Amino acid sequence: MPEKRIVLKNCGVIDPRDINTYLGQDGFKALAKARTELTPEQVIAEIKGSGLRGRGGAGFPAGLKWELARNAPGTEKYVICNADEGEVGTFKDRYILGRDPFSLIEAMAIAGYAIGSQTGYIYLRAEYYYLLNLLQNAIAQAQEGGFLKGLVIEICEGAGFYVCGEETALMDSIEGRRGEVRFRPPFPPTQGLWGKPTIINNVETLINIPQIILNGAEWFNHIGTERSKGTKVFSISGDVERPGVYELVMGSPLRELVEELALARDVKLVQVGGAAGRVLPYQEIDTPLAFETVLGAGAVIVFNESRDVIDIVFRTMEFFAEECCGKCTPCRLGTEAMIEILAKFVQGSGSKEDLTVLEDTARMMQLTSLCGLGQTAPNAVVDTLQYFPDLYQARISKSEVP
């Protein structure tokens, strides 16, 4: 399946500092269409009909999220753009924000119209501070152009914490608190920011919106697979010749991205979805990239034959232990316990019992952690135990082997 530019359509085409170049590419036409030809309910119906699902990793149907917020009682509602991409190996939102900030603003204005919100926030990760000025400039130009009538968009800067990309932690961070995950329910569309109905969408999810409004749900619905519509923007890095951002039709094989576009050689394994993602060995390279299989936020990290699998898994777990918010016990203690055991395998002093504990801890974390961080932290362990059991066996202390 070919590369296709829906999300990246304007990247490299417009000048991100000049709204006129955006207007020259049908910019703000979708917003005008939504406001003049469609009711808010019809806008939501279009998004629902398109089959668009969240691009931040969870894949929740975007239209449904909007509908829940629209129908939630109350007049004060919020639109939040999650620009806190912190997943290891993800940089697509940085790429998009720096090249096409206007599409994001247009999408937020459409979202505001659809759910009935007068306030939007862009939660920008602290590491992307260098994009702040560009975004502020784009908002100011949109305001001057009269495109933001009835909507104020504020940029809220993060302060460096992976878990703040999790929607409830993100809201707590905007409220000026520790970015700790909330219990759910209630879900954000009914009780989100300051307890008010809130939609939180990833940058890439939002960028799809103007295109869907302009071209129609049907058009979008015909691209991709049965349960994954449209395209996906991937960030690929690691042992590849051409790292970067690529947009592919949903369902494209992993091989196309890894070998044909990024020109990887001697691939041993690929982590799809970053640290929280799934580990696929080379024999699974023809796996289609979609919500039905593997996707996450589209971070693809390639490891070649020279890399040590246990080392990779250890480092992945170290990452989660550092970035755990500490609120729930399964994640806080589970990640630490796993590090302790994995360290033994790194040194070649693991035991059979350790393997059982790893498996049990992984199951416990997946089942009982409060948010996606703890639930997905064991993925690399689980997958490598499945695909590379011999490597773990080889690291069991010699004295243990009968």
Add this chain to the structure above:
Amino acid sequence: MADKSLPQLLASYRERKHLLALLKEIQEVYGYLPGEFIPEIARSLGLPVAEVYGVGTFYSFLSARLQGRNVIRVCKSAPCWLKNCELIVETLKRELGIGPGETTRDGRFSLQLTNCIGACDQAPAMMINDTTYVDLTPEKIPEILGGYK
């Protein structure tokens, strides 16, 4: 360096939701969050001391210890690790005479290791303050450092 006093800062951040922004500005002005400020911030915003301290110690861009005038954050996540970020860390250690978590005696630099900063396509990468440096090699380090006072 402290061009704004604490009362001045407190006067411009009156609401509870401004706590994080206030702490970030204190960090910027003073280079860290001085412990003696915490009770005053709490009083000013009507919050428990524990909450102010809790927020102040949660985020990686806030620090309860005095930082150097320039904070170096070297990415150590997988994509940078695959591109030999360890060599960059070694070079910085040699150039600065300090290890990760430490600050040079002259207060010029603090060195930290960090998780993914979203520059994986141009690894290895690091940030100094708000600027990201990419495609690093040991040879580039002295010149980059030379740009900071």
